[in-house]
Amino acid sequence: xxxxxxxxxxxxxxxxxxxxxxxxxxxxxxxxxxxxxxxxxxxxxxxxxxxxxxxxxxxxxxxxxxxxxxxxxxxxxxxxxxxxxxxxxxxxxxxxxxxxxxxxxxxxxxxxxxxxxxxxxxxxxxxxxxxxxxxxxxxxxxxxxxxxxxxxxxxxxxxxxxxxxxxxxxxxxxxxxxxxxxxxxxxxxxxxxxxxxxxxxxxxxxxxxxxxxxxxxxxxxxxxxxxxxxxxxxxxxxxxxxxxxxxxxxxxxxxxxxxxxxxxxxxxxxxxxxxxxxxxxxxxxxxxxx
Amino acid sequence: xxxxxxxxxxxxxxxxxxxxxxxxxxxxxxxxxxxxxxxxxxxxxxxxxxxxxxxxxxxxxxxxxxxxxxxxxxxxxxxxxxxxxxxxxxxxxxxxxxxxxxxxxxxxxxxxxxxxxxxxxxxxxxxxxxxxxxxxxxxxxxxxxxxxxxxxxxxxxxxxxxxxxxxxxxxxxxxxxxxxxxxxxxxxxxxxxxxxxxxxxxxxxxxxxxxxxxxxxxxxxxxxxxxxxxxxxxxxxxxxxxxxxxxxxxxxxxxxxxxxxxxxxxxxxxxxxxxxxxxxxxxxxxxxxxxxxxxxxxxxxxxxxxxxxxxxxxxxxxxxxxxxxxxxxxxxxxxxxxxxxxxxxxxxxxxxxxxxxxxxxxxxxxxxxxxxxxxxxxxxxxxxxxxxxxxxxxxxxxxxxxxx
Amino acid sequence: xxxxxxxxxxxxxxxxxxxxxxxxxxxxxxxxxxxxxxxxxxxxxxxxxxxxxxxxxxxxxxxxxxxxxxxxxxxxxxxxxxxxxx
Numbered sequence: 164x165x166x167x168x169x170x171x172x173x174x175x176x177x178x179x180x181x182x183x184x185x186x187x188x189x190x191x192x193x194x195x196x197x198x199x200x201x202x203x204x205x206x207x208x209x210x211x212x213x214x215x216x217x218x219x220x221x222x223x224x225x226x227x228x229x230x231x232x233x234x235x236x237x238x239x240x241x242x243x244x245x246x247x248x249x250x251x252x253x254x255x256x257x258x259x260x261x262x263x264x265x266x267x268x269x270x271x272x273x274x275x276x277x278x279x280x281x282x283x284x285x286x287x288x289x290x291x292x293x294x295x296x297x298x299x300x301x302x303x304x305x306x307x308x309x310x311x312x313x314x315x316x317x318x319x320x321x322x323x324x325x326x327x328x329x330x331x332x333x334x335x336x337x338x339x340x341x342x343x344x345x346x347x348x349x350x351x352x353x354x355x356x357x358x359x360x361x362x363x364x365x366x367x368x369x370x371x372x373x374x375x376x377x378x379x380x381x382x383x384x385x386x387x388x389x390x391x392x393x394x395x396x397x398x399x400x401x402x403x404x405x406x407x408x409x410x411x412x413x414x415x416x417x418x419x420x421x422x423x424x425x426x427x428x429x430x431x432x433x434x435x436x437x438x439x440x441x442x443x444x445x446x447x448x449x450x451x452x453x
Numbered sequence: 454x455x456x457x458x459x460x461x462x463x464x465x466x467x468x469x470x471x472x473x474x475x476x477x478x479x480x481x482x483x484x485x486x487x488x489x490x491x492x493x494x495x496x497x498x499x500x501x502x503x504x505x506x507x508x509x510x511x512x513x514x515x516x517x518x519x520x521x522x523x524x525x526x527x528x529x530x531x532x533x534x535x536x537x538x539x540x541x542x543x544x545x546x547x548x549x550x551x552x553x554x555x556x557x558x559x560x561x562x563x564x565x566x567x568x569x570x571x572x573x574x575x576x577x578x579x580x581x582x583x584x585x586x587x588x589x590x591x592x593x594x595x596x597x598x599x600x601x602x603x604x605x606x607x608x609x610x611x612x613x614x615x616x617x618x619x620x621x622x623x624x625x626x627x628x629x630x631x632x633x634x635x636x637x638x639x640x641x642x643x644x645x646x647x648x649x650x651x652x653x654x655x656x657x658x659x660x661x662x663x664x665x666x667x668x669x670x671x672x673x674x675x676x677x678x679x680x681x682x683x684x685x686x687x688x689x690x691x692x693x694x695x696x697x698x699x700x701x702x703x704x705x706x707x708x709x710x711x712x713x714x715x716x717x718x719x720x721x722x723x724x725x726x727x728x729x730x731x732x733x734x735x736x737x738x739x740x741x742x743x744x745x746x747x748x749x750x751x752x753x754x755x756x757x758x759x760x761x762x763x764x765x766x767x768x769x770x771x772x773x774x775x776x777x778x779x780x781x782x783x784x785x786x787x788x789x790x791x792x793x794x795x796x797x798x799x800x801x802x803x804x805x806x807x808x809x810x811x812x813x814x815x816x817x818x819x820x821x822x823x824x825x826x827x828x829x830x831x832x833x834x835x836x837x838x839x840x841x842x843x844x845x846x847x848x849x850x851x852x853x854x855x856x857x
Numbered sequence: 858x859x860x861x862x863x864x865x866x867x868x869x870x871x872x873x874x875x876x877x878x879x880x881x882x883x884x885x886x887x888x889x890x891x892x893x894x895x896x897x898x899x900x901x902x903x904x905x906x907x908x909x910x911x912x913x914x915x916x917x918x919x920x921x922x923x924x925x926x927x928x929x930x931x932x933x934x935x936x937x938x939x940x941x942x943x
Contacts, residue, residue: 165869169869169871169872169904170871170872170876170903170904170917171871171874171875171876172874172876173871173874173876174903176879176902176925177902177922177924177925177926178924179902181902182900185904194664195664196662198530205673206673209672209673209866210672210673210871211672211673211674211864211866212672212678212858212864212866212867212870213866213870213873213874214672214866214867214870214871215869216669216868216869217868217869218664218667218868219663219664219666219667220667220668220669220670221529221530221533221662221669221670221671222669222670222672222673223526223553223556223560223671224552224553226522227522227523227526227529230518230522230523230526230527230530231526231527231529231530233516233518233523233530234516234526234528234529234531234532234538235530235533235534236530237514237516237531237536238484238531238532238534238535238536240514241512241513241514242484243512247664264520264522264523265519265522265523265526267519268523269523271519272517342899342900375922375925375926376925376928376929377926377929378926379900379929379930380929380930560864561862562863622862660862660863667868668865668866668868669866669868670863670864670866672864672866681860685860685862689862
């Protein structure tokens with residue numbers, strides 16, 4: 164079978180976005196139209212006159228992908244082509260920050276589309292600046308660690324909960340470290356009528372600072388520590404959770420793999436900060452029964 | 454010689470301007486309407502919503518978006534997917550769309566949008582001027598300005614025909630003065646469905662978002678390509694100059710109504726003084742011209758229908774034998790102390806052989822009533838310019854000195 | 858090539874861009890260890906792992922950037938990253 168997402172793109176070696184796009188299309192299938200806001204994935208796949216996409220694809224602006232998706236969906240309906248799936252793939256900045264109004268409106272109105280957020284926890288396309296998805300204490304170029312700072316002072320915005328609160332019939336978290344989980348959830352999301360949301364955790368080799376071969380390993384570790392719980396919500400209720408059980412790992416194992424948390428292991432007071440991150444993981448484990 | 458407007462009185466009904474526009478949109482058979490309410494555009498979208506509720510627009514989806522930004526963004530997707538698209542907005546809403554305007558044009562999506570012209574904030578004002586659409590002149594949208602309700606209604610179908618032409622593929626704004634046209638009841642012939650079906654072919658774009666032929670739209674262009682994209686847009690605008698004229702004539706052939714193509718003229722043949730203006734002010738000026746002509750003042754009117762593309766040659770042809778040009782602008786480029794019509798008219802004359810002085814007046818800002826007396830005084834000024842030359846090149850008309 | 862209105866691009870055309878030149882290390886299979894689990898094919902961010910008729914896989918060195926994810930994740934350590942010789 165021909166890959167719906169093709170070779171020759173300019174993504175970094177070990178690129179999380181490329182994997183996320185590939186898995187998304189494996190789940191959504193060829194009868195899909197993809198909407199992509201501005202970001203790494205858009206830039207690396209479509210340098211005019213080339214494209215890596217073997218499905219119809221459109222990029223408009225940074226903050227409007229969900230609205231463009233709503234428009235595509237409305238057009239398909241009016242033209243009698245309802246069977247085609249509408250899939251928006253946006254980064255965390257395009258989704259949680261600048262595109263918030265657009266995605267909120269689209270979900271509130273109940274358009275039949277699937278929004279996949281590819282969350283690499285910062286603005287990677289512009290050089291690793293902090294976004295609303297950047298985790299607590301991560302060092303980015305606009306939330307750098309320094310003599311008086313441990314990096315980003317705020318925890319991640321809980322976007323899946325916000326989307327569930329919109330009345331979305333299906334909200335799921337997934338990770339590129341669990342491709343089969345992601346493909347399955349995207350497939351399920353695209354089959355369900357109405358606005359569905361899949362939030363995929365996607366470690367970025369360049370932005371997070373780890374070897375290009377470790378993308379999947381880091382992604383798995385986020386899940387195994389409880390920092391990125393994998394769950395599904397249907398009609399606002401958590402219906403399925405991926406258990407970690409006894410295999411749970413301390414957050415330290417996850418943090419030490421990445422340059423963006425390196426300062427926590429060298430700065431005075433770092434230990435207390437790591438403990439605060441452990442508390443975030445512990446709360447996830449408790450809340451979701453991981 | 455311009456064709457004579459033949460209004461079929463038996464077809465006339467008294468409706469609000471906004472209703473006439475909404476009805477015109479309906480007869481153009483749109484597939485997707487996406488809009489956000491804003492004064493004074495609201496009646497148009499309310500009327501369209503009622504048509505939808507009554508099942509009067511077949512094969513159409515109406516998206517009640519959460520902002521103007523999304524109103525136009527949604528139409529990027531809809532138009533790229535092959536739908537005929539419509540929106541309407543004004544003022545703050547149009548300014549919020551600014552980024553999307555460039556995008557729609559750059560992607561060559563023939564969206565048609567009614568602009569119900571209104572002043573922009575601050576200070577906030579819901580009343581009419583044309584600062585909103587004029588400020589968007591460089592975004593790559595065709596801009597047409599209507600004189601009255603009949604014209605804005607008919608212009609809607611014309612705009613689709615111009616925009617969707619395979620050689621053009623540029624979005625269009627049809628502009629009507631807020632309240633003055635949108636909220637006034639006048640007898641009009643509502644756009645006829647049978648004639649519109651004859652006039653306006655179905656929208657059948659060659660390249661759309663389609664899984665059977667999966668193209669990518671909206672790629673980024675590096676310095677090797679970007680300039681050519683812009684050039685092609687400009688080329689399309691230049692082609693639109695002729696198309697706007699052609700479509701006005703085709704419209705006349707089918708409907709018997711005509712308001713000019715790129716421009717229209719009123720008593721300009723032997724005019725020493727030519728007033729240039731856009732929109733509803735044109736009606737007031739015509740009345741004044743009739744009065745002044747009775748007193749042997751040789752004054753005429755050049756109505757600018759198309760502001761983008763700018764009809765340089767058509768304007769030059771009309772004004773070449775006059776003695777002074779007066780531009781009336783409901784907008785200002787702050788820091789230049791001129792309205793757009795003034796600046797652009799001067800610019801098209803500079804490298805020509807035509808040596809006619811141009812004086813500009815900024816008038817009617819924020820809904821300030823434009824009195825006939827004011828324009829009459831401006832004509833007096835113009836007569837002085839013929840005798841003594843320009844003293845003040847561009848100025849505000851009707852300022853209240855006591856407030857300054 | 859002429860720019861189409863709006864700049865539409867034909868599908869799959871980045872294949873003209875052979876990203877194999879980026880590589881420092883290249884993955885090499887040890888077919889004796891391979892259990893045909895398909896994980897390498899699934900994970901490859903560059904779609905540079907192709908199935909063979911016999912059920913094993915081969916690398917498409919035209920596109921493989923040498924990231925090493927396949928070698929890192931292979932459950933049987935059947936992929937070795939060797940320094941590229943140019």
